[in-house]
Amino acid sequence: MNLPAALKDAALGALVALGLFAPLVGLRTDVAPGGGLFLRTRWADVAILCGLVFAGRLALVLWTGRRGLRPSTAPGPWTARLQQAGRFFAPAMLAAALVLPAIPGIGRYELDLGILVLTYVMLGWGLNIVVGLAGLLDLGYVAFYAVGAYAYALLAQHFGLSFWIGLPLAGILAAFAGILLGFPVLRLRGDYLAIVTLAFGEIIRVLLINWASLTGGPNGIGGIPRPSFFGLPFSMAGGEGTFAGFFGLEPSPVHRVIFLYYLILGLALLTNWVTIRLRRQPLGRAWEALREDEIACRALGINVTTTKLSAFALGAMFGGFAGAFFATRQAFISPESFTFIESAIILAIVVLGGLGSQVGVAVAALVMIGGFELFRDLEEWRMLVFGGAMVVIMVLRPRGLVGTRTPSIALRERRAIGGDLVGEGRG
């Protein structure tokens, strides 16, 4: 595109930017000390923003010669490289995750960040069963996370159950919640299912806020027992019956963090292992077939309802496990941790990673959550950047980082299937 046209295009962009930013950025409403509202003008900021849009648009048009970003489903440079390195990539990531606590320079902060990322990896893998494999759009996944967390917290507080008994129970209860939700709504298609799952998530949250006698209401539940190392508590006091005492170590708060790190790593790997196994089994294949064509499934004698329910229940169960872990790690939970934005982030991780791709989901969780932490200095701008990144990545790679599907079985050679052919479900 020639320069005058590009300049005109950029000028138009700047004009639109002026319209967008002049009222909301240029005129800031502030509450006066007396209580009234007054306007503060910031025209310089508006000018800067318009200048940025002008320059950005000009650069984009001149460099790419296109009038905007174009989505691509073709395997991008990194997917190709990922596939080549695929054989090594996943094991390398796993190895890095395994040795992370032992790497010098990795302190408490890094481990906490690792735990956070792994929690989202696990949630992403759990939701991947529902959305990526079975093609059921679930916008309320956080509800199962919440059920798991509260189930464990309440069981531990009221019945004194230990983490290792509470964890499976929390998972079972979450799976039960999944079936409870799934049963009535699985007839629904597409966006109707999405909105109902969203509503379910909100109902659970409102219940948690208002059923104060059980859940502590907005104040949440505190003093949730921390996990022990198979009966040995982590205590700063040291002594006979504690983890440090038993192994003859100097008591350190890092022990618990390392233990939590490996705990969530193990739980995430369990999720991954079950998913990978099931994908090669009739149940997993039926999920994927359901995503491709529900009517054909019915004609082949597959009970669509129970198949969908099993995906829902299993996804919910892993969400529940993650919730129980969250509760024991934080020792405090409140409804604030289970808002819609969590569901949205988990779903974004699944879609950005590439529906159905285990490696893609892990990478997406690392990029999104790790990146989010990297930008902590941006403070209030952080979420703005986060949302913007979601839009940009999606526009550039609508099928996610790994947009291909690997067949579950092959007579001769397993070849990746292009994302254009793979369905994404109507349910």
Place this chain on the structure above:
Amino acid sequence: MAYALQQLINGISLGMIYGLIAVGYTMVYGIIGMINFAHGDVFMIGAFLALIAVLLLQLGGLMDGPAAILLVLLFSMAFSALYGWTLERVAYRPLRGSFRLAPLITAIGMSIVLQNYVQVSQGARVKPLEPLVPGGIEVFREGGFVVQLSYVQMLIVGVTLAVLAIFTLLVTRTPLGRAMRACEQDQRMAALLGIDTDRTISLTFVIGTALAGVAGTMYLLRYGVIDFYIGFLAGVKAFTAAVLGGIGSLPGAVLGGLLIGLIETFWSAYFSVQYKDVAAFSILILTLIFLPTGLLGRQEVEKV
């Protein structure tokens, strides 16, 4: 009785606001089949724009009389529409014809962006505005209870009906409306027949978000307190309304909005305020289970 009547009045005026937002959802869904998750946030931006317009007019000493309100309304509509247009241009158009989930994620991303953009640019504090249209009329009195119909409520109902009438005419009687309905039926065929589908879709967003601007203005006038977070819940409820009424149907969206407004108001009045959102969502789930295409939605025939 009087109490119930008061709730009816309150419910209708709240429902009108939901209905206005719901129309935007339903129009966009009808034409490109996606949930525009950021629509609730455009409503929030509309409320902020109205607030800014009010303050500007107050600065000039002009904030007086119906003309001023009309100005505020037009200001909010115009700039909300610009936001809507940009939204479609930046986040949805590049993904046209792509996978269904991609625009959903960009929509959620845009919703996060808009919310935090307003938080950054306008601050996180709640903005209280003194009532602009105070007073009302006494409908009747029963015992000690006075049934009030405030001028704001009348304004909301009046403006909503007028705006909806204008836009219904636009959609049913003009070439633009015909183009919109054609795109709704079959985008590729519409394009083959010479309809500029991109432009039609853009205009759909412009109209839908202008209506969200109206809703934002009405919300500001009625409640007088706004913050950057009001868009989420209002958006979810308005989408609920659109689904309840049968997505894709304009009268359905208004009907759904009214129902949600009434359910919420009556539930708060007679049962519990805390669970009003649960009531609205439970009704949604029940409707979808027993009436999967909503109240006025078209039955989708499963072709094999």
Place this chain on the structure above:
Amino acid sequence: MISPPRIHRNMILEVAGLTMRFGGLTAVDQLSFAALHGEITALIGPNGAGKTTVFNCITGFYRPSAGAIRLHHPGALPTDLHRLPGYRIARAGLARTFQNIRLFPGMTALENLLVAQHNRLMAATGWGIGAVLGLSRYPRAEREAVETARRWLQATTLLDRADDPAGALPYGAQRRLEIARAMCTSPTLLCLDEPAAGLNPRESDDLARLLLLIRGQGTSILLIEHDMGVVMRISDRVVVLDHGRLIADDTPAVVRAEPRVIAAYLGEGGEDEAA
């Protein structure tokens, strides 16, 4: 005028008094016919005669307004198909294909055929739980399933394309794959909805051979078809519909000569009758 349905010892599918109304429109009116074991029965008729409606009733996608559809099993009680939910019909031994091919496009041909054997494999996995733990008869069951799939890929000359995604196969291959997939459910009756639509003459010939092979292996076939060449060549019995009613039910040779059938196809008799 029309003889009552042949009550035959050798019946596999019995349609009795089938009526289907959509609102005020009666698409199928009191239709009765039967398909026999080991035969290819063709259901033909001009456009709008109600063939697809009948087909969708039999395969459980519509619930008939009245009448009965029964699948007979040798030496056992018949199954009332009109009372079963869709997926149970397939389990009862009736498989179908679709007019607009419905494969799983993002899965390979082999995977498509394994999904078709879902129920058998699922039982072998101990409904999922055993399989995850690796404690089951599953590996053997899967080997057998792959063997079945390989056999049908061979029969449909798709063995070379086994690891290609179904959506990437050419049209004719997709049609054959859909038949192979239906056969992998081990049906007693295979129902085909216009299997020759869109095929070139050579592909039609291949299809005819494939259907004869399937019949030869003991599976009965019911097909809707427009391609009269294929129908007359391979069918044992032809059932002709017009305006939702049965107008002929006989061997191809007889049906071909039947004046009412000719009239229906040339579009004369229909109007006369209606008037």
